[in-house]
Amino acid sequence: MPGVQTPTLRDVAEAAGVHAATASRALNPATRGLVNADTARRVIKVAESLGYRPNPMARGLKTAKSGTVGLVIPDLTNPLFPPIVRGIEEVLEPAGYSGLIVNTDNDPGREQNQVELLRSRQVEGLIVATALVDHPLLEKLHRERVLMVMVNRRPDGIDVPSITPDDATGVALAVRHLADLGHRRIAHVAGPSNTSTGVVRARAFRSTIRDLGLDDDPRLTATCDHWSEAAGAEALRGMLDADLGFTAVVAGNDLIALGCYDVFAERGMSCPEDMSVVGFNDMPFLDKLRPPLTTIAIPHQQIGAEAARLLLDAIAEPERPARSVLLPLALVVRGSTAPPPA
Known part of the structure; x- marks a missing residue:
């Protein structure tokens, strides 16, 4: 037959x-x-x-076009990336494109291999969400005229489109909220200093502390090695052991804030009665914590959608000047912040 x-x-x-x-x-x-x-x-x-x-x-x-773009993600286990990817896909799909996702685990060697793999698949451009301050691979790709859009950061010295949350204003909202509640000595458990996000947020913290005339004590900033719960817990333990007399914490992100919660449980401390905490990112399920976490909300899905639009624009017009978009953030007040203990 x-x-x-x-x-x-x-x-x-x-x-x-x-x-x-x-x-x-x-x-x-x-x-x-x-x-x-x-x-x-x-x-x-x-x-x-x-x-x-x-x-x-x-x-x-x-057409000499593959209809695919590469998404370079530093850590797929971090809950902030899935909504970014969802936003990217929402824009790519109607335009006839699909995304190939690679996870770098914040390892430069792995990132280089994964990006080469994407390029061998003839992707038409890259959306890069890694945030290392020193990033020779990005400079190399830019020299080779690979179309790229940066997510969550604006790279220094590389003229490529970027979509970033307004981190500095977000940190200022967090510090101002705690100051309005009456806190004078506020600690910052900062993200890694080799990431632009960690550096920008730490700088904004010190700047806002000075602007508001709060206690400007360098010992009140502890820097984590990773954006993780364990690193946040370790940093806060060190600050509590030093007996610095602070009554509130601005965490570099929500995962670091979760590490602070772990230390409160270990030491029998009550949040917010003994210590207030503000996170950053507004990950899913924060309202289910005890107490629910006050945090800075980032429109992750919108960031992904804007990144995809910027890349499709660059594919359509490779010579157009690089455009950068800064997205506003919002303070979400929940149960983890209150006036300092009397």
Whole structure:
């Protein structure tokens, strides 16, 4: 018995009564807008009824485009990245693109290998979410004219589009909230100093402390080696052991804040009666903690969507000047902050 013939684009075009080029445009989300809406709907319906499946590889050979972009993520276990990826996919999919995700584990060697893997797959550009201050790989990719968009940071000395939350204003909101409650000695458990996010937030903390005339004591900043619960706990233990007399903590991010909660439990401290805490990021489920965590909310899904739009713009017009977008943040007050103990 002869095999069932796979329907071709020509079959779809004939059945829909259109030219093959029109059928091709109607079936490609990136070019569908060039076709009359009724015609596009008719072609799609015919394609479905015939069981036609477009061949993206064949399309790529014709256009020298793969329809894929690479997403370079530093730590997939960090809850802030899935909503960013969701936002990216929301914009890529209607444009006919898909994303290939690689996880670098914050390891420069692994990152280099993963990026080379993406480039061997002919991705048309990269969305990079790593935040190392010293980043020779980015400089190399920029020199080689790889299209890139940075997420969560603006790289120094590299003119590429970026989408970043307004971290400095976010930290100022956190410190001001604690000051309004009456706290004078506020500690900062800072993120790693080899990441631009950690550096920007720590700098903004010291600057706001001075602006508000609070106790400006360098010993009240402890820097974590990692953006993690364990690192946050270790840093806070050291500060409590030094007996510095602080009554509130601004954590570098929510994971570090969770480490502070662990130390309160170890030492029989009550939050917020003995110590107030503010996180940063507004990860999922923070409202389920006891007490629910006051934090700075970042619109992660919007960041992903904006990053994808910037990259699609760069793919469409590689010579256009790099554009940077700064997104506003909001303070979310929950149960982990209160006036200092009397």
